[in-house]
Amino acid sequence: MATKHSHPWIAVLSGAALLAALAAGGLSFHFTHARAAELDRAVPPPALDQSAGASARETLILAGGCFWGIQGVFQHVRGVEQAVSGYDGGGASTAQYETVSTGTTGHAESVRITYDPRVISYGQLLRIYFSVATDPTQLNQQYPDSGPQYRGEIFATTPDQDKIARAYIAQLNEAKVWSEPIATIVGRDTGFYVAEGYHQNYLTLHPDSDYIATFDLPKVTALQKTFPAEFLAQPVLVPDVKDQ
Secondary structure (H helix, E strand, O other): OOOOOOHHHOOOHHHHHHHHHOOOOOOOOOOOOOHHHHHHOOOOOOOOOOOOOOOOOOOEEEEOHHHHHHHHHOOEOOOOOEEEEEEEEHHHOOOOOOOOOOOOOOEEEEEEEOOOOOOHHHHHHHHHHHHHOOOOOOEEEEEOOOOOOOOOEEEEOOHHHHHHHHHHHHHHHHOOOOOOOOOOOEEEEEOOOEEHHHHHOOOHHHHOOOHHHHHHHHHHHHHHHHHOOOEEOOOOOOOOOOOO
């Protein structure tokens, strides 16, 4: 597994050739916000955040394009105990990569993030998500991948998460952080299904992949530059996953 099905040409273009083709206008998909230079600014922190509680472990589920990049970013965030690629938004019977890739199942490629709220808050994780992990203005698309399975969505696991996420999106829209409105939606976690083993730790296992080098490694670089206090040099990997 080395490519995303929606754009098999990534397999035959090197990173340099791909960027050259984009610059020449030879590829038609929306790439406006994929430049690394636009991934290294922190958006304002949320005015509303979770209160520090006694819980030592909470869960956040995010979708924002290919799960390889989302997982890769949050595996480098201090306070994150695990980030697992999977599917949310659809049923158990259709939670397989080939089926989800048809865009007809209701699923989005998602990442379940388990974190310690005593180290990092829910709101700060959302801030990282909007700052470096995804372009929230793209509707049903992230860079070369298009379809509802690549939508931006925050799957709230509690009423507080829902409230904070909606307030934060409203805050960022009001501040006009981006010239276009945020397309990321807030939904409800109806069941997270872990993705196939070859999708886990993909960024770490395949740093030389043209897809990873072009679209995802710049996000990790941006995380280190923009959030140095939260950056974890050694990624927290999903255990027992072999390079496939």
